[in-house]
Amino acid sequence: MMFMTKSTLIETHGQPVSAQVRLQAARAAALVIDGGRSxxxxxxxxLSTHSLPGRDRALVKELALGTVRWFWTLEEILQRLLKTRIRNKDRDIYFLLLIGVYQLKFMRIPAHAAVDATVQACELAGKPWAKSLVNGVLRNYARRSAEVDEQLSSDAAxxxxxxxxxxxxxxxWPQAWKQILEANNDHPPMCLRVNLGRIGRTDYLGHLQKAGIGAVLDPHVATGLIVKKPVAVESLPGFSxxxxxxxxxxxxxxxPALSLxxxxxxxxxxxxxxxKTAHMLxxxxxxxxxxxIDIDSExxxxxxxxxxxxxxxxxxxxVDVTQVDAWWDGEPFDCVLIDAPCSGSGVIRRHPxxxxxxxxxxxxxxxxxxxxxxxxLWPLVASGGRLMYVTCSVFPEENQHQIRAFMDRHAEAIVEPLPMLKGVDCAEGRQTLPGVHDMDGFFFSMLRHRAH
Ligand SMILES: C[S@@+](CC[C@H](N)C(=O)[O-])C[C@H]1O[C@@H](n2cnc3c(N)ncnc32)[C@H](O)[C@@H]1O
Incomplete structure (x- = not known):
């Protein structure tokens, strides 16, 4: 059993579980925003230090991720509501205020419950003096939210x-930028890939329905299902x-685009x-x-x-795959996939x-x-073989520009069209954009080694 601190005892035996949820959400958001953690x-x-029930853990995540996602908006709202700056040593209270405004602006929690729980969290944080401040700011926002939101002016907010x-x-993306930014702030869908070697897609859909998990066929991929309301993976039938x-x-x-x-x-x-290794097999x-291969042993x-x-x-x-002498036996590959490390600018909705x-x-x-x-890795591709370069980025520097520069250096390479893929077609490959067909933003380029 986990060692129980005073606060976990309060949380599990007493009234303010809801306050503990706000406090832990504020701490998680601070770890990301101020602490640079993922x-x-x-x-x-x-969450490892507090034995919260499953539903409350989910709420901690929703509050923290929402605050991380909407930080610039919430920050400007607070600038308009706070009369004095919150001191650095009271950043915990500042994060509770952000969590409070997030609930009032973006969640369907009744305002009085959201405010009360956030105010109580000041007590759990050991700062009872902040209760009246948090209460005043949040009640003020609850009363005047339309007027305050109307005044938001910076592009960041x-x-x-x-x-x-x-x-x-x-x-x-001069035509699509607005849609991309909006999609980045959405909750992502939960998409499943059915292992067709083991079970048919419609059969698996039937298992989901029997388990009470609503889902539909994904119209864009033969393996895909979209779960209507995300669930924990452990509750998916046959997951293990x-x-x-x-x-x-x-x-x-x-x-599928590799045509293995x-x-x-x-x-x-x-x-x-x-x-993708699993999907290939x-x-x-x-x-x-x-x-x-991956460089990161964990x-x-x-x-x-x-x-x-x-x-x-x-x-x-x-192993570091670029240290070819350390691992390659000299036998060329018919197909190489580089699912490259990248900015992740195409998956912001999943990783705010x-x-x-x-x-x-x-x-x-x-x-x-x-x-x-x-x-x-290009020299490892067999004559006539192919290398697919993929990123989950929407920045051209990592995508089209990278491939254009590669093509300038390699006359023996050809970019193959990928007509079977969704997304924007370009000379260097294809790009899906966040929000279009409800997909993440991915770039795909298929490079063929001219046969000798
Ligand atoms: C986008 S992720 C790959 C995701 C994976 N293909 C999948 O579908 O599950 C990029 C990976 O590249 C790895 N990586 C970065 N530099 C590398 C290198 N020099 N050699 C091998 N792996 C590397 C990172 O550790 C990271 O796991």
């Missing part, structure tokens, strides 16, 4: 994006037996946690060999677990922490890594 790390940090991301998206996996529709487009053939030798160069069980462990759950086999290596934790310099550094992956 939301997953922040949640495992705060109106779009809920940091300026640098908004400016890059606006410049890259490998009947289905969670994967966005756009990500499910990658493997029996007997082919395949390299998945940036493989962890293994969604599910869709073409007669490959001669799949080598799945993530390779997750890759192995993914394959074990789905009862699939690949050669998994934890990206808005806080990425900086322009990171994109420059990632572009260098992407170039090095392309240059190191």
């Amino acid at each position: 939301s997953d790390t922040a949640f495992s940090g705060v 109106l779009s809920a994006h940091p300026d640098w991301i908004r400016v890059r998206i606006t410049a890259a 037996e490998g009947w289905a996996s969670v994967q966005d529709t756009a990500a499910q487009l990658v493997v 053939q029996p007997g082919e030798r395949v390299l998945d160069a940036c493989a962890a946690p293994g969604s 599910e869709s073409q069980p007669a490959l001669s060999e799949v080598i799945a 993530r390779v462990e997750r890759l192995r677990q993914t394959l074990d759950r789905l009862q699939l086999r690949a050669r998994c290596l934890a 922490d990206i808005k806080h934790n990425r900086q322009p310099a990171d994109v420059d550094a990632l572009c260098q890594v992407q170039e090095s992956l392309l240059e190191s």
Whole structure:
């Protein structure tokens, strides 16, 4: 049993579970926004120290992720409501205020319940003096929200994006930027990939319905289902037996576009946690060999677990794939997939922490890594073979520009059209955009090695 601190005792035995939820949500949001952590790390940090029931844990996540997602909007609202600046040593109270405004603006929790729980959280935070401040600010907003919202004026507040991301998206997608920014602030759908080697898609849909989980066929991928109201993966029928996996529709487009053939030798160069390796093996069980590599050994462990759950086999290596001499046996690959590390600017709706934790310099550094992956692995492609380059980014620097520069260096490469894929067609590949067909933003480029 977990050691119980005074606050967990209060929370589990006493009235203010709802206050504890607000406090933990404020702490998780602060870990992301001020602390630069990923939301997953922040949640495992705060939730491991408190034994909250499942429904309350879900509410902690909703409040924290919502605050992370809408931070710039909430911040400007608070600027208009606060008479004096909150001191740095009281950032915990500032984050409770953000959580409070988020509930009032974006959630259907009755205003009095949201305000009371947030006010009580000041007590749990050991700052009872802040109760009247939080009460006053939140009640003021509850009364005057229409008027205050009307006054929001900065682009950051109106779009809920940091300026640098908004400016890059606006410049890259002059027709679609508004839709992209709006989609980035949406809750993402829960998409499933059915393991067709084990069960048919409509049969699996039937199992979901029997389990009381509403879902529909995904019209864009043969393997896909969309769950109407997201659920914990453990409650998916046959999940531990490998009947289905969670994967966005756009990500499910990658493997069919590889057209894998029996007997082919395949390299998945940036493989962890293994969604696409698994999809390859599910869709073409007669490959001669799949080598799945990732530089991060902890993530390779997750890759192995993914394959074990789905009862699939690949050669998994934890190594820097660009250090080719360290792992390659000299046998060329018919197909190489580079699912490259990238800014994640196409998956902001799933990972709103990206808005806080990425900086322009990171994109420059990632572009260098992407170039090095392309240059190191291209010589491993067999004559007539293919390399697919994929990112979950909507920044051209990581996508079209990267491939254009590669083509300038390699006359022996051809960009193949990908007519079977959704998305915007361009000379270098295809791009799905967040929100269009309710997909994530992915870039796909298929490079064919001219046969000698
Ligand atoms: C977008 S993720 C891959 C997701 C994975 N393909 C999937 O579908 O589950 C990019 C991965 O590239 C890995 N990576 C980055 N640089 C690498 C390198 N030099 N060698 C091997 N893996 C690398 C990262 O650790 C990360 O796991």
